[in-house]
Amino acid sequence: MTASLLQTRDLAVRFGGHVAVDHVTCDFRAGELTAIVGPNGAGKTTYFNLISGQVPASAGKVLLKGREVTRLPVAERTRRGIGRAFQLTNLFPGLSVFENVRLVIQARCHRGFDLFSMAMSHAEISEAAQEILARVRLWDLSGQPVSELSHGNQRKLEVAMLIALDPKVYMFDEPTAGMSVDEAPVVLDLIAGLKDDVTRTILLVEHKMDVIRTLADRIIVLHNGTLAADGPPAEVMASDVVQEAYMGKALEDV
Amino acid sequence: MLTRLLSGDGPRSLPLALILLAIFLCLALAPFLFPGTRSVDTAARICVFILLVASYDLTLGYAGIVSFAHTMFFGMGAYGVALASTHLGRGFDALVLGTLAGALAAAVFALLIGLFSLRVRAIFFAMITLAVASAVAVLVSQLSGLTGGEDGLNYQIPRALTAAQKYLDEPVLGVRINGKLLNYYLVFAASTALFLVLLRIVNSPFGRVLQAIRENDFRAEAIGYRVVYYRTIATCVSAVAAALAGSLYAIWLRYVGPDTTLSFEIMVDILLMVVIGGMGTMYGAVIGATLFILAQNYLQGLMGAAAAGLEGVPLLPGLLDPDRWLLWLGVLFVLSVYFFPTGIAGRLRGE
Ligand SMILES: Nc1ncnc2c1ncn2[C@@H]1O[C@H](COP(=O)(O)OP(=O)(O)O)[C@@H](O)[C@H]1O
Ligand SMILES: [Mg+2]
Numbered sequence: 001m002t003a004s005l006l007q008t009r010d011l012a013v014r015f016g017g018h019v020a021v022d023h024v025t026c027d028f029r030a031g032e033l034t035a036i037v038g039p040n041g042a043g044k045t046t047y048f049n050l051i052s053g054q055v056p057a058s059a060g061k062v063l064l065k066g067r068e069v070t071r072l073p074v075a076e077r078t079r080r081g082i083g084r085a086f087q088l089t090n091l092f093p094g095l096s097v098f099e100n101v102r103l104v105i106q107a108r109c110h111r112g113f114d115l116f117s118m119a120m121s122h123a124e125i126s127e128a129a130q131e132i133l134a135r136v137r138l139w140d141l142s143g144q145p146v147s148e149l150s151h152g153n154q155r156k157l158e159v160a161m162l163i164a165l166d167p168k169v170y171m172f173d174e175p176t177a178g179m180s181v182d183e184a185p186v187v188l189d190l191i192a193g194l195k196d197d198v199t200r201t202i203l204l205v206e207h208k209m210d211v212i213r214t215l216a217d218r219i220i221v222l223h224n225g226t227l228a229a230d231g232p233p234a235e236v237m238a239s240d241v242v243q244e245a246y247m248g249k250a251l252e253d254v
Numbered sequence: 255m256l257t258r259l260l261s262g263d264g265p266r267s268l269p270l271a272l273i274l275l276a277i278f279l280c281l282a283l284a285p286f287l288f289p290g291t292r293s294v295d296t297a298a299r300i301c302v303f304i305l306l307v308a309s310y311d312l313t314l315g316y317a318g319i320v321s322f323a324h325t326m327f328f329g330m331g332a333y334g335v336a337l338a339s340t341h342l343g344r345g346f347d348a349l350v351l352g353t354l355a356g357a358l359a360a361a362v363f364a365l366l367i368g369l370f371s372l373r374v375r376a377i378f379f380a381m382i383t384l385a386v387a388s389a390v391a392v393l394v395s396q397l398s399g400l401t402g403g404e405d406g407l408n409y410q411i412p413r414a415l416t417a418a419q420k421y422l423d424e425p426v427l428g429v430r431i432n433g434k435l436l437n438y439y440l441v442f443a444a445s446t447a448l449f450l451v452l453l454r455i456v457n458s459p460f461g462r463v464l465q466a467i468r469e470n471d472f473r474a475e476a477i478g479y480r481v482v483y484y485r486t487i488a489t490c491v492s493a494v495a496a497a498l499a500g501s502l503y504a505i506w507l508r509y510v511g512p513d514t515t516l517s518f519e520i521m522v523d524i525l526l527m528v529v530i531g532g533m534g535t536m537y538g539a540v541i542g543a544t545l546f547i548l549a550q551n552y553l554q555g556l557m558g559a560a561a562a563g564l565e566g567v568p569l570l571p572g573l574l575d576p577d578r579w580l581l582w583l584g585v586l587f588v589l590s591v592y593f594f595p596t597g598i599a600g601r602l603r604g605e
Binding site: 054073075076078079084092093094102114115116119120121161 | 470478
């Protein structure tokens with residue numbers, strides 16, 4: 001079995017008296033797509049926030065390629081390869097679609113501290129941004145301000161920005177939520193395409209069971225902040241506790 | 255060529271381009287078009303304030319940072335030149351040294367304020383800049399032995415930059431070719447060049463990150479930009495540009511005092527100029543500074559003339575009394591913000 005790319009060790013955070021993530025220990029291996037399921041409020045988004053650093057951990061560790069990153073600022077974790085797309089769309093609203101993606105590529109190329117060249121003169125960055133926009137089929141909207149995009153297209157752009165970042169760890173938080181039935185497959189195909197690169201690991205919070213069945217190599221279940229189940233999809237889905245507690249409910253959502 | 259000079263960020267609107275061209279030509283030819291001490295003085299002030307307001311736009315309009323310390327940085331450049339000229343004696347070396355020292359002091363202060371307070375909430379940064387700027391202003395008026403206190407400092411600049419130095423015996427187009435004229439073109443050329451540098455910076459990869467931070471600092475951090483460093487560098491660049499504007503102003507005026515460089519009133523003027531002109535456009539600084547300074551200088555005169563002309567009409571002469579010019583400026587400000595929320599430049603670009 002390949003080595004773990006990302007590990008969490010007893011990772012926990014408490015908000016006041018409420019323990020939102022409760023000592024979760026879990027390994028994520030390269031070449032694996034892990035679906036994270038659990039009811040609303042289970043702590044899935046907070047678990048992501050702890051891994052990417054938006055929320056500081058109360059206890060425990062996050063390790064990337066065996067090295068601890070628990071105390072590093074968000075941007076530094078991103079630079080080391082922890083990439084994140086957000087459940088609530090989180091873009092640069094006043095800037096164009098193209099500029100949103102271009103900024104990500106520029107970050108990846110470590111060009112931000114260049115004060116005296118013209119941003120648009122870096123053809124390799126602009127071309128890479130165009131290429132990503134073509135892949136997510138947003139290139140015809142590239143000049144539009146993000147604030148004028150439909151919800152579905154904003155969700156697509158959210159995913160496009162994570163793909164543009166080219167991280168080692170992809171974290172998608174309900175990427176297709178609120179998308180129409182014909183938009184969602186585009187995004188899911190993109191995520192499926194990322195599995196071809198076996199040096200990365202993908203974490204996907206998703207409610208739709210059919211999606212999980214086709215994409216996931218493994219499922220973990222969070223319940224009240226604790227890791228309630230972990231294993232191959234068929235096994236986890238069949239387990240009694242999961243069947244009763246979550247799958248029944250989740251299936252109704254579909 | 256022009257595109258590169260403007261960093262690919264042209265006016266993008268014909269009326270805006272025409273207005274900018276007109277302002278540029280008027281300033282470039284001011285000594286010949288508007289001879290007379292007062293009008294050339296106004297033109298020089300416009301040049302300096304365009305640079306000052308543009309440097310403020312870098313932080314406020316592009317990075318979304320609210321600072322009240324901009325006049326402090328402006329003052330550092332001005333006092334740098336004044337102190338060097340006072341203590342080292344009249345000379346170009348004093349001007350250069352004073353300018354560099356002022357810019358360095360501004361950069362160090364900006365760095366300290368930035369690293370200390372930019373990681374926390376924006377309002378906290380604004381308060382810190384206000385506190386530091388007030389403290390510095392008080393200090394400058396208290397340390398009168400060094401700074402001249404409220405009276406400020408008068409000093410001499412190299413003769414080559416004063417009216418005493420004649421370069422041609424005969425006037426050209428009715429204008430004496432002397433050191434004062436050279437001084438004007440020094441101010442004009444330096445302001446123009448530095449404005450173009452600022453325009454380049456806001457269109458650089460760095461400038462784009464500032465806009466990203468303004469739009470959504472949380473996401474900027476999440477894609478790998480250390481927001482606090484970018485904000486700090488932006489504050490430093492802006493402070494240095496303001497200090498250089500201050501040095502030019504000091505070279506032009508041959509006098510510095512709290513009222514000409516450090517006062518809170520100037521800070522408010524800068525805010526008005528950037529908002530009237532249009533934030534986050536750079537060109538707004540050109541329009542805002544020009545309009546504001548012209549209004550400041552000539553509105554009073556115009557109103558005085560109008561009040562005299564309307565003598566006998568009830569109420570109106572009182573309203574148009576020159577002492578009420580600030581009131582009218584306030585009315586103009588409210589109207590312009592109401593009708594052009596994106597400023598004049600934004601409006602002309604159809605935003
Ligand atoms: N910043 C916060 N402050 C206080 N409580 C929070 C915060 N973030 C999340 N929570 C709480 O933590 C729990 C887990 O939330 P979340 O991780 O968003 O769940 P999920 O993504 O699984 O739906 C919820 O009860 C939520 O109210
Ligand atoms: Mg969530």
